[in-house]
Structure formats: C-alpha cells, structure tokens
Amino acid sequence: MKRILLISILLLLSACGAKQQYSLSSPDGxxxxxxxxxxxxxxxxxxxRNGEVVLKPSQLGVVLDGVxxxxxxxxxxxxxxxxxxxxYTMLQGKRRQIFYTAKEQVFSFRNTGGVELQIAFRVSDDGVAFQYRFPGQSDDIKVVEGELTSFAFPPGSKAWLQPMAEAQTGWANTNPSYEEHYQMDIDVGEASPSPAGWVFPALFHTPGGWALISEAGMDGNYHASRLQAESPGGEYRIDHPMDAEVFTGGVLKAQSTLPFHSPWRFIAVGELSTLVESTLGTDLAEPAVAEMDWVDPGLVSWSWALLKDPSVNYETQKKFIDYAAEMRWPYTLVDADWDRNIGYEKIAELADYAAQKxxxxxxxxNSSGSWNKTEFTPKGVLLTREQRRSEFARLQKMGIAGVKIDFFAGDGQSMLAYYRELARDAADFDLLVNFHGSTLPRGLHRTFPNMMTSEAVRGFEMITFFQESADVAATHMTMLPFTRNAFDPMDFTPTAFSEIPNIERRTSNGFELALPVLFLSGLQHIAETDEGMAAVPEYVRDYMRGVPVSWDESRFVAGYPGKFAVVARRAGDTWYLAGINGEPEERPLTMDLSFIGARTGELITDGETPRSFNRSEVETGSNVSLxxxxxxxFVMTFPAAGLAKN
Structure with a gap:
C-alpha cells in the first residue's frame, strides 16, 4: 500500500510539472x-511558523567518500x-522530568550510482530537527568529506552570534575554546570577524519568530560543526573544524563503517520563552548509558577564581574546605598544579579532612598531549585508556569526587571521541567530570549523567584578566540564557561580591547574586572567597547556602538578548526568581507571576550603592513591579510555607 501511495504521489507531481515536496507539521500545528x-x-x-517564514529554502546533502x-x-x-x-529524567538542568513529543518522517534518496542517503526530520512544538543517515553495511571506513547543509534567513532577519576562534591561536595555543564575545543584533549575512566562522548555538530573529540553531546526539563518530564565516544573502552554511582540532594523530572529519548517522541539527523556533524553556538539546541526545544514581550536583568553593595560582597550596585549600562546610556546599575544587604544590599524599589528607566536614x-x-603549549599539571596522564583508568582508580581510592579537565584541542572527530572516553571511564570510578577550555557539550550531559558542566564560554576568569571583558560583562551575561546556556550546562563560575584585583567590576552585587539561579550548571563554582562571603549580610549568606542546582521546572519571565533577563525556577515547592539588567540605565519591570500562585516571599536586590544589598518582603499571585x-x-524566593495569608 505504501509503495502504491508513493507511486501515485510521484505521478501526480510529475503530471502537474511541480517539484517533489512533502510537509511535516508539529503536534500543535x-x-x-x-x-x-x-x-x-x-x-x-x-x-x-504560523504561516510566517523562519527559513527560506535551504540546502541539504553531504559528500560521503567522494560521492x-x-x-x-x-x-x-x-x-x-x-x-x-x-x-526521561535529568539530574541537572531546566527540568528534572521531561516529556518529549514530536513527529518524525524519514526520506530516502538515491543518486544515479545507487548510493543511498536518508534524511530524517522531526518536528516538535518547539522546533525542527534533521539527521543524515548512511544505511547499508561496510567493512571499510566511510568519511564525510563535506556537507552542504545551510540555513537561509529571510531579508531583514537579525543575528546574535559568537565568532569561532582560530585553532592554535591564543594563550599557549589553547584556542578554540568558545570564549569570544557575541556580535549582537547584526544583519544576517554579515561576515564573521574570524575565518573559523560562528559557533553554535546561533540565535536569529526572523519574521516567523526567534530561531536558535545547535546540534545534539554526538555518538563519537562525528565531528562537531559550526557556521561558515561567509553567509551571502543571509544563507549560513555548516562548516567542519579546522585541521588542527584533533587528538594527536587523530582524524578530523566524521567517519565510520556503515551504517552510521550525523548528529541532529536542530532549530528551536518560537518566542523567546520557547527558546529559554526548550529542552531540545537533551531531547535529541542519546539516552543515559547508565542511571548513575551516585551523581550529586551542587555548589563548589574555589580559591583560584580570585586568588589565582598562589592559592593552590595546602593551607588555603583547607580554608576553602572549611568555607564549603560553613556554606553547606558539597564540594571544593583544587585547581592546576596541585600535584606539584600539594602532592598526592597531602591531597589525600585534605580529602580525609573534607570528608569529616x-x-x-x-x-x-590538563587534557593535553602535544596540541598546545600549556605546562600546568597534572598533564599527559589521561591520554590513553590505561593511563586514565589507573589515575581514576587512584582518585576513587582517595575519595575524590570528580575531575576538572582543561585545554582541549577543538571539534575534530577524534577530539569529540576523547570527551566521550573521558566521561565513560570516569563514570566507571564514580567520578564527576567538568570540561574546561572545551567545546559545547551538545547533550553529552544526558548521555553521561556524570558530565556535570563545561566551560565553552567567556566566563568570570576573563573578567579577572581583562578590563575590556569587565566593561561589557553585564551585556555579555544577558546573552547567555538565550544562547550558550539555552541547551547545555555552562561553567561560567559566577558570583563575586568582592573587588577584583586590578579590575573595576561593573556589575552590582545584586547582579552577582542572581547568577547562580540564572545560569545552569551541574557544578556551580562560586567565585567569591571565604573572606568576601563573610563580609556580606547574613541573609545573603543564608540565600547562598540554599541555592539549588537541580530544578523541577523553569520559566522565562522577561528579557531580551544582550539587554536583560529574568527567569523563574522551581526546586521542590519553592520558586526562585533571578533577574539581571545588562544595560547602564535603570530598568522598570512589571512581571506576571500568577503561575506561582498567591505567596509571600523574600526579595533581595541592590541597596543604595552597587556594593550593598536591600531585603524586603514581596507578594505574588499577580503582577509584581520593581x-x-x-x-x-535581584533574586526572589517563594517557599510553599510562604502562602499568602490573603
């Protein structure tokens, strides 16, 4: 019957002189x-979307092994x-319990030589996804040599994009690491300042609504992609990594025996609320390889953020363990060169001391072999499976909770496979993983629940290094809920109330207080020191003691990329609101919080000066203005116990 129906459709299209076309709609139409x-x-x-154009006719297709x-x-x-x-269930992110629904249709094509290509489309209420599939059986390796995929935007569309850094540039040749500033509200078609192109997620505003492009479902056979630097007429094309973005001796482009497939390329489409609340990044990722019920997200004390390299010593780390214990945070991160400055034996002592608290x-x-010039240690001990499993077994015996692995080479297939191997081997020894100097996770945190977070952002450390980063930090941070942090965890390492050595911080303390709720990360490394935290009011410390990392529900309240952002998140029965203003001018807000119900809660915002706080009572159930x-x-908390008396 299916074959008869297909033949009938093809005959009808041929008789009408029309090109062949097929439509697939979302469940809600x-x-x-x-x-x-x-x-x-x-x-x-x-x-x-609702009859309005989001993407004009855009190209599909690949070059597979010269075909x-x-x-x-x-x-x-x-x-x-x-x-x-x-x-499915997520241990971190926007929602714990996620229900994904979509419609899928698979189209099979053959060229004149008989080679088959399948293209699968999925359409959900929040976006469109597609995947290339290479069917058949083969003993020889097939290489994806090129890709023709494009995203053609209508005239008048605008873009918010981050340039991709060139490989083997930057400090100690550590680029690319997804750590550039965004080009905001630019005309589609404007070229990237970098020949390496633009990174995912890529945000656009079209006549049909907002569109956020990314990819998910990396199985280790494919390289990670980006958008080409040139986009004539507003048509952006997929690009592959630069030649240097590989594991030493490894391959660059996607390859495997048949059958295999590409990751899902997806476009979240709708209002800004749709993008901020979407879970497409994990909906399209591979399911968890194991339950990993030992994984415990949480906040982390971290000396290096403000105190840098000299803080990596035994006594300072002991103080930061005490700090974490006093704040009821479950973790302390000991940063680079701990093996030389403290040593394994003393680290074991610190681990025992920490366990008592x-x-x-x-x-x-340090992840690296020969792909960059970094000298921080431990280095070169994770490169082979035998090496890292030996190291991870040693850490497990010491009672270490996890590892932060830094300085990756980019997005080549062999490097993407390395990420998976690190996460998989770490899981075998009950170790959490945090990738730094890294690529976008692309849903890896669903597949490996012990993969807690990844940097891939111009984060707090850049503010401590460069005044120019501090000057635009507020605007930059209001971009992140709409782009980098929309689908994947992000280790920005937020929240400093203290002054930054040799840098003038532009953001207020109320701004800094909002970040741990606004930003999503399975491990939330807090930049503030023990002394700085001791200097803020007790009610601020109480708030910071109780900030969750895992959420049951998230809602977009208000915002605009690069200007301001307000998000509400629920953990258990308590609602948390966090908002930041990225612009220098005062911004009045009126927020509809009726979804919370009638409750009395607490508001903490800026005081009379940018370095002070103010606390007051707030009631919801209707509009709230500030x-x-x-x-x-600002932040607000609305516990269930605070149900309004009226």
Missing part, C-alpha cells in the same frame, strides 16, 4: 517543515509520519 527535491535533484527544506549526495538525487521512499514520545574534593587535570539598577539584579 504551529510549525511546518517542507522538504522539496528540485529539478536538479537537490534536496531543500524550509520552515514556517556527492547533494544533487542528482531521486526519491527512493517516503516513510509514514510517526509519533515520537519519550519520558561532609565536603568532597574535585581535582584539576526597578532594576543599571547593571543591577
């Missing part, structure tokens, strides 16, 4: 993707649209 095969046999797709599968194709078969539904240690490692200081912020 608001989104539609249309796939067409033009007269040259080139597959194209377009996306509409061009982007033109001269014919439709082999069209699968029936299937309903996709999945329930219900605190566990995280230890820093005024945000320029580069200021």
């Amino acid at each position: 608001s989104l539609a993707v249309t796939l067409a095969l033009n007269e040259a046999g080139q597959p194209q797709y377009r996306i509409e 061009d599968l982007s033109r001269g194709l014919a439709v082999e078969s069209v699968g029936e649209p299937d309903a996709v539904s999945e329930n 219900n605190v566990r240690l995280l230890l820093w490692y 005024s945000l200081r320029g580069r200021g912020g």
